[in-house]
Amino acid sequence: MLTLYGAQFTSRLLLGTAHYPSPECLQQAVEASGAQIVTVSLRRESARARTGQGFWALIEELGCRVLPNTAGCRSAKEAIATAKMARELFGTNWIKLEVIANDDTLQPDLFGLVEAAAALTEDGFEVLPYTTEDLSAAERLVAGGCAVLMPWAAPIGSARGLINKDALKTLRAYFPDTPLVIDAGIGTPSHAAEAMEMGYDAVLLNTAVAKAGDPVKMAQAFAKAVEAGRLAFEAGLIEPRDMASPSTPVAGTPFFKIDHAS
Amino acid sequence: MATRKQRIAIRGAGIVGLWQALTLARRGHEVTLHERSTQAFADACSPYAGAMLAPRCEEESAEAVIRELGERGIALWRETYPGTVANGTLVVALHRDRAELDRFARMTGGHRRLSPAELTALEPALDDRFAGALYYKEEAHLPPDSALRFLLEQVEAEGVSLRFGEGEPPKDAGVVVDCRGLAARDKLPTLRGVRGERIVVRSREVDLARPVRLLHPRFPLYVVPWGNGLYMIGATVIESEETGPITLRSALDLLSAAYALNPAFAEAEIVRQGAGARPAFPDNRPRIIVTKGYIYVNGLYRHGFLLAPALAELVAAYLETGAMDPEVFLESPAER
Numbered sequence: 036m037l038t039l040y041g042a043q044f045t046s047r048l049l050l051g052t053a054h055y056p057s058p059e060c061l062q063q064a065v066e067a068s069g070a071q072i073v074t075v076s077l078r079r080e081s082a083r084a085r086t087g088q089g090f091w092a093l094i095e096e097l098g099c100r101v102l103p104n105t106a107g108c109r110s111a112k113e114a115i116a117t118a119k120m121a122r123e124l125f126g127t128n129w130i131k132l133e134v135i136a137n138d139d140t141l142q143p144d145l146f147g148l149v150e151a152a153a154a155l156t157e158d159g160f161e162v163l164p165y166t167t168e169d170l171s172a173a174e175r176l177v178a179g180g181c182a183v184l185m186p187w188a189a190p191i192g193s194a195r196g197l198i199n200k201d202a203l204k205t206l207r208a209y210f211p212d213t214p215l216v217i218d219a220g221i222g223t224p225s226h227a228a229e230a231m232e233m234g235y236d237a238v239l240l241n242t243a244v245a246k247a248g249d250p251v252k253m254a255q256a257f258a259k260a261v262e263a264g265r266l267a268f269e270a271g272l273i274e275p276r277d278m279a280s281p282s283t284p285v286a287g288t289p290f291f292k293i294d295h296a297s
Numbered sequence: 298m299a300t301r302k303q304r305i306a307i308r309g310a311g312i313v314g315l316w317q318a319l320t321l322a323r324r325g326h327e328v329t330l331h332e333r334s335t336q337a338f339a340d341a342c343s344p345y346a347g348a349m350l351a352p353r354c355e356e357e358s359a360e361a362v363i364r365e366l367g368e369r370g371i372a373l374w375r376e377t378y379p380g381t382v383a384n385g386t387l388v389v390a391l392h393r394d395r396a397e398l399d400r401f402a403r404m405t406g407g408h409r410r411l412s413p414a415e416l417t418a419l420e421p422a423l424d425d426r427f428a429g430a431l432y433y434k435e436e437a438h439l440p441p442d443s444a445l446r447f448l449l450e451q452v453e454a455e456g457v458s459l460r461f462g463e464g465e466p467p468k469d470a471g472v473v474v475d476c477r478g479l480a481a482r483d484k485l486p487t488l489r490g491v492r493g494e495r496i497v498v499r500s501r502e503v504d505l506a507r508p509v510r511l512l513h514p515r516f517p518l519y520v521v522p523w524g525n526g527l528y529m530i531g532a533t534v535i536e537s538e539e540t541g542p543i544t545l546r547s548a549l550d551l552l553s554a555a556y557a558l559n560p561a562f563a564e565a566e567i568v569r570q571g572a573g574a575r576p577a578f579p580d581n582r583p584r585i586i587v588t589k590g591y592i593y594v595n596g597l598y599r600h601g602f603l604l605a606p607a608l609a610e611l612v613a614a615y616l617e618t619g620a621m622d623p624e625v626f627l628e629s630p631a632e633r
Contacts, residue, residue, distance in 0.1 A: 056358040057534075057581035058489075089489020090536035192514050248404065279440060 040161040044071045048261045051241025058093040068254035073099045077107040104131035111151035132164045141191040145172040156180030168202035185218035192242045194222025224260030229263025304471030311341035312601045314476035315448040320609035322455035333464030335568035342573030348441035348602045355406035366607040373606035384507035388431040395428040397512035478576040490538030490574030500565035518554035567629040
């Protein structure tokens with residue numbers, strides 16, 4: 036079971052809701068993925084409560100827990116204001132906190148993130164911060180009250196997978212009891228499986244499914260990969276070795292070589 | 298069933314209603330066109346269209362039926378409206394976004410890959426800052442304002458009775474074809490509006506012969522030459538039904554895309570801005586919904602100009618022969 040702020044989920048795949056060919060395709064993809072949490076961007080679709088009601092009705096029909104995000108916010112202040120709007124609109128104190136530092140890499144502004152996370156926690160929010168693999172930032176976020184961390188694998192939408200595995204392993208080792216969700220940069224199901232094998236608690240992705248040739252089929256593929264990766268982690272992976280290690284025992288086989296050439 | 302003259306009332310004088318009226322009138326039916334606003338196009342989202350006729354480019358995110366209806370649509374526009382420009386479409390990406398071009402090529406057909414040199418030869422206003430291009434030779438575009446005016450004139454010339462300020466046809470008006478777009482949501486509850494913002498600029502320097510789409514991971518945008526130096530820069534796709542003025546954020550997105558295409562756009566004048574809400578069903582596909590004596594044509598989403606002619610033809614064929622293409626027709630009064 037995945038536990039985030041006391042809420043339990045059987046699925047360890049979280050899906051974003053942007054960029055799908057149609058809302059119906061989004062619905063089918065979410066269903067095929069088995070995801071129980073979907074993120075929604077507040078900025079545009081519903082900055083004014085009534086205007087996107089058609090789309091919101093469709094999101095509600097999914098029956099998933101909605102995790103609003105502060106995508107596109109460029110400062111702590113802006114993110115805090117957006118989070119408050121989201122709380123009112125969706126009736127949830129969950130917030131995926133994004134404070135963006137750079138338009139090209141969409142990398143988190145760690146300083147603004149730490150500031151906003153602490154302020155929002157103080158205000159009663161349960162904050163899921165989109166961060167990097169940086170350990171000191173993670174420590175500050177946890178100290179500020181975050182009980183979940185969401186480090187990136189690679190820049191948002193880049194589909195490059197886990198580009199700093201060593202740091203991600205360190206983060207996992209350093210925070211054995213904090214739920215860690217890989218958020219952003221996942222391109223293929225094998226990337227997701229790899230994150231899960233490393234012991235990450237869940238994976239959050241959007242573009243890799245939404246922009247796939249067949250989003251519904253790709254959602255299914257990710258569901259299986261996340262499940263496989265989690266099972267592998269729970270089963271315990273073997274350690275890599277430098278030399279071959281035969282899977283058929285050699286004990287008892289004769290020591291002479293048969294010369295096939297003669 | 299032999300074709301016979303029928304009395305048909307059309308509701309809504311946007312792009313769908315106009316094509317419907319024209320098609321039915323030209324086939325000899327007695328048509329009235331009802332529009333709730335007193336002034337033509339005052340209430341419609343059609344004037345906010347880019348009016349690209351790009352069935353292949355739309356394959357990137359739309360289903361096959363859009364392409365099929367759209368290809369027929371191009372043929373009908375070319376037969377009907379002399380202002381239709383069949384110069385194809387270009388899709389370009391900056392070097393850093395080259396992967397977007399590969400993806401677009403994978404998702405669509407009917408294109409040829411152009412090297413940077415070939416691109417500049419075809420469209421001199423686009424220089425070597427681009428990582429090549431995709432050229433969709435069979436596509437077309439048109440200036441929507443003049444096209445709408447032209448259609449209205451033709452409809453009148455065909456003897457259609459225009460009832461502006463009279464949205465509701467009288468009870469004895471005959472078969473009703475409801476082309477009201479988002480206004481039909483009272484009867485089609487799953488319809489939603491998808492906001493599209495656009496800016497029209499006038500440039501004395503930039504000369505483009507065909508629509509250009511600039512791919513970008515966050516906001517793919519297009520520039521459509523409307524003639525006389527006018528360019529439409531569009532369009533955002535936002536899950537919202539607001540039709541108010543464009544936001545500053547969207548304006549920055551749109552204008553910077555134009556500037557990226559050709560820096561001379563920096564000197565262009567902003568002539569108009571605005572937003573419309575396109576009517577869409579949850580699967581973003583168009584529908585002809587048939588109930589007794591009442592037909593809805595709706596859900597054309599971003600494809601109003603592209604799909605309206607072929608849908609009008611399908612409705613006419615249905616009225617005359619009862620033929621229903623299951624890809625588009627829905628017979629149940631329980632709408633999608």
